[in-house]
Amino acid sequence: MDIKIGDRQFASTLARGLQLLRCFTPECPVLGNRELSDLSGLSKPTVSRFTYTLTQLGYLMPDRDTGKYRLSTAVLTLSYPLLANISLRQVVRFPMRRLADKLGGSVSLGMRDRLSIVYVETSRSRSVQAQRYSDIGMSHPIIATSIGRAYLAGCTPEQRKTLLNEIKVKTPDDWRKYYARAMEMIEIWRTLGFCYSYGGYRPDVCTVGAPYRHDARGELYVFNCVLGAHVVKPGQLEKEVGPQLLEMISTMNYG
DSSP, rough: OOOTTOOTOOOOHHHHHHHHHHHOEEEEEEEEOHHHHHHHHOOHHHHHHHHHHHHHHSEEEETTTSSSSETTTTHHHHHHHHHTTTTTHHHHHHHHHHHHHHSSSSEEEEEEEETEEEEEEEOSSSSTTTTTTTOOOOOEEETTTTHHHHHHHHHHHHHHHHHHHHHHHOOHHHHHHHHHHHHHHHHHHHHHEEEEEEEESTTEEEEEEEEEOOOOTTTEEEEEEEEGGGGGTTTTTIIIIIHHHHHHHOOOOOO
C-alpha cells in the first residue's frame, strides 16, 4: 500500500484498516494479529486495535477453532452495490455459460483492481475441474496472465505506459519475469485479437483473454476462457478457443 506522505486529504488510518482486510485471501482465509502485522508491516498493537474495531463493525469475525480472524459478511455489503451496477454482467451471463459448456472450462468477465484483474462475473461448465478455475472475486496479476495482458492491449498507449511503469516500480520481480512475454502477447493481440497462455502463469491451466471496451461509455473490460492444461492440445487456443471467445464478444447486445 502506498501511504501518501504529505497529502493532507489522505486518511492514512482508514487506508491501514483497508490494508488489513486485503491481507485475507482464499489461500490465507484465517489470520491472527501477528500474521497480519507481518503481512501489513504495521505494529502488533496497531493491528490489535484495528482488528478489534473491524470486528465490532462486522467486517471481521473470530474463528472459533483458532481464535484468529476471518472476513465477515459485512465485506459483501461493500461489494454488492458495485456488482449490481455493472449492467454488462447481466448481458453476458447466458453467452458466457453457453461458451463455458461448449469448451468444458470457465469463462469470466474482469475489471482492473490496482495491478490485478478481478473477476466480476464467471460461468463454469459442469465438469469438476472447471469448478476450481474461476470464481467472482478472484484476482490475477495484470502482467503475468492472459486476461491482464488483454487489458494492457486494450489500453491506450499512454494508459499502457503509465500502468507498465507502475508495475515495474511496485512489483519488480513480476516485471522481470513476465515483461517480455507480455509485450510479445500484445503484438500477437494486434493480429489475432486475443492473448493466450499455455500454462505460463499457472501450469495446470491454459487461458485466452480478450479486451472489450464499450463504445459509448468507454469502460474497459476483459474476458477470458480457462481450460485445464491436461485437455488442451497444441494450437487449440489460437485456432479454436480464442476465435470462439471473440465470436461471443462480437455477438453481445450491450447498449
